[in-house]
Amino acid sequence: MADTPKHSVSVAGIVVDSDNRVLVIRRDDNGRWEAPGGVLELDESFEDGVRREVREETGLQVDVEQLTGVYKNLSRGIVALVFRCRPVAGEVHPTDEAQDVRWMTRDQVEAAMTPAFAIRVIDAFDGTVHTRIHDGTNLVTA
Template sequence: MADTPRHSVSVAGIVVNDSDQVLVIRRRDNGHWEPPGGVLEMTETFEEGVRREVLEETGISVQVERLTGVYKNMQRGIVALVYRCTPRDEPERATTEASEVRWMTLDEVREAMSPAYAVRVTDAFETELHTRAHDGVNLLP
């Protein structure tokens, strides 16, 4: 069992303001628009990880509301737990991890993000919990 492949666990926050806009970042490492998130640290709860990642990537603190979906990147073995959040303050324009931080409408999210990331945002506006698999860009059937 020592050579059994391992998964990486990530968390992300879908931060929604009073106007139903979503806080998104343009990542410095690849230039893609995504919800703020990253690898869960060993000593963190899921909610602590979401709060830390959103703060690091956007400069704001959030209230974590609820789990909205679980997503697996089948190519890279990454499992992401995605939570809907409420902002407690206003974001910065850029951070060390994000070249841009801005609010987008759902239509803007669908245009700017790959399907594998846009669906995380749209799922956060629904009441049921979603589980989905993707190849890093597109959803898998």
Template sequence: MTDTPRYSVSVAGIVVNGSGQVLAIRRRDNGHWEPPGGVLEMAETFEEGVRREVYEETGLSVQVDRLTGVYKNMQRGIVALVYRCTPLNEPIPATAEAAEVRWMTLHEVREAMSPAYAVRVTDALEAEVRTRSHDGVNLL
């Protein structure tokens, strides 16, 4: 019998404000622009994880609205569940995890984020749930 593969599960929130802008963070560890998110903890639901990660990285409380996509990083064995969210307050400009927090237009997202992350934002603006694989940067 072969060993069962081990995967990391992460969650992310695509937070959309009333003007249609999306919340983005510039990570302190690598300088990349991404939607807020991170590793799901063992004792929390997906929605709890999204609320926690968005709050930790942006100071923003959110209402989790719906699942918009499931993404697999084929290189690292990470499965990410992405949810569309509604902001309940205003974010703070920087946190311990995010060097910068700001609202972006879809055009700005496409310019600033790698394709593997920008597609999560564009998928969250559509009605159907998407599934995609990527190599950490580009879609496969």
């Protein structure tokens, strides 16, 4: 069993406002623009993890609406469950984990994010659940 691959499970929230803008963060650890999210804790549900991560990274409280995709980072063994959310309370602000927080249009997201993370936002708008794999930056075809 020593050769069994290890995976990490993460969650992310695609928070969409009434103008169809998406809440994004510039991560403090790598400077990349991404949707708020992170590692799911052992004792929490997927939805609780999304709510916690969005609140910790942006100050915003959200309602989790639906699963929009499952994404695997092949190089790091991370499986991310991504959910569309809507804002319900709070004021967005930078945090220890997010050096900048802002609302972006889909076009701005595509220009600012790497393809592997921009696709999560794009997928959240069509109402279906997607499964995709990537190398940390670019999508990989199966």
